[in-house]
Amino acid sequence: MTTSNELPYYAVIFTSLLHLPDEEYHGLDEKLILEAKKMDGFIGMDSARSLLGISVSYWKTLEDIQIWSQNTQHIFAKEKGKKLWYESYNVKICKIEKEYSFKR
């Protein structure tokens, strides 16, 4: 569960419904996290899937998100996603303005 002390920061909320996920799809999250960790401004990523999948990646600035959108691996995933993996997806870019946590 990603947290950050420094507000504001930015999130990309990616929601998706699957079409034809193949073996490559199942390694996708790990592969993209490894790749994102090489980028400036990457804070972390949270993922979960029921029928709907939600992945939220967190970034220091909007510019970091813009640069990430041009990453080769990321572009490959988006193209393969449209061709095969996803029935539909939605991407929301947002600014995180407040945050609080509970821990037992």
Place this chain on the structure above:
Amino acid sequence: MTTSNELPYYAVIFTSLLHLPDEEYHGLDEKLILEAKKMDGFIGMDSARSLLGISVSYWKTLEDIQIWSQNTQHIFAKEKGKKLWYESYNVKICKIEKEYSFKR
């Protein structure tokens, strides 16, 4: 998968790890959506759970989120959540600035 044409709007990203979810917990999302639908400014909610759970609710304004935080059912869920359901959780309030979608 929630979308909105009118930008900006707002999201509450709720991530959680479970402690002791009981029967009441398993009806929680549906119950909270029914309750949220009665509130001004509610747009929709997306939920998924793997080990980590992610629920994102969408609202027209920050004030709508503030009023929702005082809703009786919502307060009950937060208290029961701390007592029993959650090992930990994190809440992020954010402003959605851009959005795009793909549909096969």
